[in-house]
Amino acid sequence: MAPQQRKPHVCRNPDLIRGVGKYSRSKMYHKRGLWAIKAKNGGAFPKHEKKVADAAPAVKPPKFYPADDVKKPLVNKRKARPTKLRASITPGTVLIILAGRFKGKRVVFLKQLTSGLLLVTGPFKINGVPLRRVNQSYVIATSTKVDISGVDAQKFDDKYFGKKVEKKKTKSEGEFFEAEKEEKNTLPQDKKDDQKSVDAALIKSIESVPDLKSYLGARFSLKAGMKPHELVF
């Protein structure tokens, strides 16, 4: 017989009606071939010895039984994932920011960070928007795409944008008031360099497309008679 092909087994004792089989007990005994198995084994049905279970290590009865049964929390199999990215947003898409300091600005999308926020850049030279995170819900994706292949956005993640933890050292009164004002307002130079390096490749690909630079420099606004539900972006 072919090793892996077995015919699906037909029932040995078909139902006449539910609960009543066609063959009697003795007929089924014969059909199953139990007489042959017995004969092979010398008159008795083959048995194997029970495995001896290892004696469970002696456990002292616990000192404390809680009054009510403790409930176990339900199993939670949810995984934390970044927000699903809309199909209209792909790396290089021009987005319109709808709220915040840069509302109305048209901006280039670089990638989605692990927190779900979108990493976006003006580019800074064109419209003053730096490398920034933006939430997907506060953005409209346009159909305009920019070629982003020259841009390396690998090193940017949510930590890069996090708040810097300041070391607390000065506690004496005289120095207290002075030290606070020092480091707050200036952007560290390496962030400025990151901005320049990301924008350099971008600006090149933007300038190769006619009018794209002024498009990105202009802001979006609703005018009289414009109905957002009828606009195609």
Place this chain on the structure above:
Amino acid sequence: MVKGREGERIRLYTRGTVLGYKRSKSNQYPNTSLVQIEGVNTKEEVAWYAGKKMAYIYKAKVKKNGSHYRCIWGKVTRPHGNTGIVRAKFKSNLPPKSMGARVRVFMYPSNI
């Protein structure tokens, strides 16, 4: 808000008018307001606006947080009837003086 550049005036919201509260002939339910959004005339057009945030902005004599302007936030919940009127719920109920007043319907949370 940065006040440095006061340049272009940009409108990123649609204008709306508060019509009143949800009501029947002799009873009104102030927890939901009815809003007429400019340019929206059918139930199908309202679908785009479902869930969008709205703000009712008003002025007061006393400065709060450095401004005379105050705001009640809310959102579009569902269409009301067949001709583009919209039901809206606000963080706190709109005051009766808002009837006939302007409301800003923003384009976020966006789905485009």
